[in-house]
Amino acid sequence: MNTLEFDSLYLEFGFNRVLSSIHMKCTTGKLTGLLGRNGSGKSCLMRIVQGSMKAESSSIRFNGKTLQGNYIKEQIIGYLPQDNLLPAFITFSQAIDLYSADYRKIEKQLPDIKNFIDRKSSEVSGGQRRFFEALLLIYSNHPFCIMDEPFSGLTPVNVEKLMVILQEEKSKKGFIITDHLHRSIRSISDDLYVLAHGKTYKITDEEQLLELGYLNEL
Amino acid sequence: MVIVWCRPMRRIAIVISCFKFIAIPSTIITLLSVITFLNSGNVFFIIVVFWAKIITTSLLVAYVYAFRSKQFFFFNNLGYSNAAVYRNMILVDVGLALASFIFVLLTL
Numbered sequence: 001m002n003t004l005e006f007d008s009l010y011l012e013f014g015f016n017r018v019l020s021s022i023h024m025k026c027t028t029g030k031l032t033g034l035l036g037r038n039g040s041g042k043s044c045l046m047r048i049v050q051g052s053m054k055a056e057s058s059s060i061r062f063n064g065k066t067l068q069g070n071y072i073k074e075q076i077i078g079y080l081p082q083d084n085l086l087p088a089f090i091t092f093s094q095a096i097d098l099y100s101a102d103y104r105k106i107e108k109q110l111p112d113i114k115n116f117i118d119r120k121s122s123e124v125s126g127g128q129r130r131f132f133e134a135l136l137l138i139y140s141n142h143p144f145c146i147m148d149e150p151f152s153g154l155t156p157v158n159v160e161k162l163m164v165i166l167q168e169e170k171s172k173k174g175f176i177i178t179d180h181l182h183r184s185i186r187s188i189s190d191d192l193y194v195l196a197h198g199k200t201y202k203i204t205d206e207e208q209l210l211e212l213g214y215l216n217e218l
Numbered sequence: 219m220v221i222v223w224c225r226p227m228r229r230i231a232i233v234i235s236c237f238k239f240i241a242i243p244s245t246i247i248t249l250l251s252v253i254t255f256l257n258s259g260n261v262f263f264i265i266v267v268f269w270a271k272i273i274t275t276s277l278l279v280a281y282v283y284a285f286r287s288k289q290f291f292f293f294n295n296l297g298y299s300n301a302a303v304y305r306n307m308i309l310v311d312v313g314l315a316l317a318s319f320i321f322v323l324l325t326l
Contacts, residue, residue, distance in 0.1 A: 052294050073297040087289040089238045098232060098296055142295070 008059040020198040026174045033189030034178040050079040078142030085133040086121035099140040144174045236306035240278040
């Protein structure tokens with residue numbers, strides 16, 4: 001079982017403190033959900049943990065070992081950004097090859113892929129591309145996967161499908177997921193956090209979502 | 219068609235993919251530089267062409283930094299930092315330009 005834990009994370013933009021008191025822990029076998037209002041710093045937090053953004057200070061640990069310097073090269077954390085993951089010039093088959101992802105598993109979940117496997121990502125609908133990108137990361141070899149709004153642009157059928165896949169695959173890798181479809185996130189998360197006022201709050205009672213101002217009603 | 223690549227092949231494929239961010243304009247600039255150099259017929263003109271290539275490559279990298287760097291997450295997941303993506307991009311571009319210039323110098 002792998003563990004990804006991060007805390008002591010501070011981020012400021014000028015005089016605006018975005019992240020100040022963060023503590024989150026994610027383990028294989030558990031799906032960790034992260035909720036937060038627009039502009040609360042969720043994407044920044046995820047990019048810092050992934051390693052592509054620098055914070056004033058941070059402590060990120062993988063199986064107890066502190067990750068320092070350019071740990072992106074260790075390929076511990078796969079990251080699905082809010083925007084497109086695939087560059088426009090990459091074909092779907094190239095993406096599968098480079099990520100060493102399991103094609104049969106992707107094809108099982110997305111049978112249509114046969115029709116556009118050799119096409120560039122820019123030539124396919126946004127929903128199909130998004131679903132493929134999520135599957136690509138799920139079936140790649142990273143022990144942890146951070147997904148920023150994976151459900152955006154997906155049809156309800158594919159949202160449900162992706163939720164089932166995440167539940168099936170969480171025994172093999174750890175997932176941190178954020179999305180504005182809070183009901184979906186709440187229903188699949190084993191651990192749920194809310195990011196508010198630059199701090200993470202572990203949710204043990206749904207009433208906390210009201211207290212933190214994330215929801216107006218349950 | 220899905221291919222299973224060995225490690226060096228995969229690495230080469232990633233390096234070439236990084237170059238694709240600037241491949242079309244950069245190749246056009248290299249070709250134009252070579253044609254200008256050939257037409258001039260002057261060996262010392264290589265200095266002007268070389269600096270023109272360096273400046274245009276810098277501008278292309280600045281463009282990628284400003285407008286396309288969000289697509290680097292694809293390469294981050296493959297173990298390549300943003301700096302490594304830029305390095306690969308410049309390496310292939312400058313490598314191709316140098317090879318073209320050397321070829322022209324040998325034929326002049």
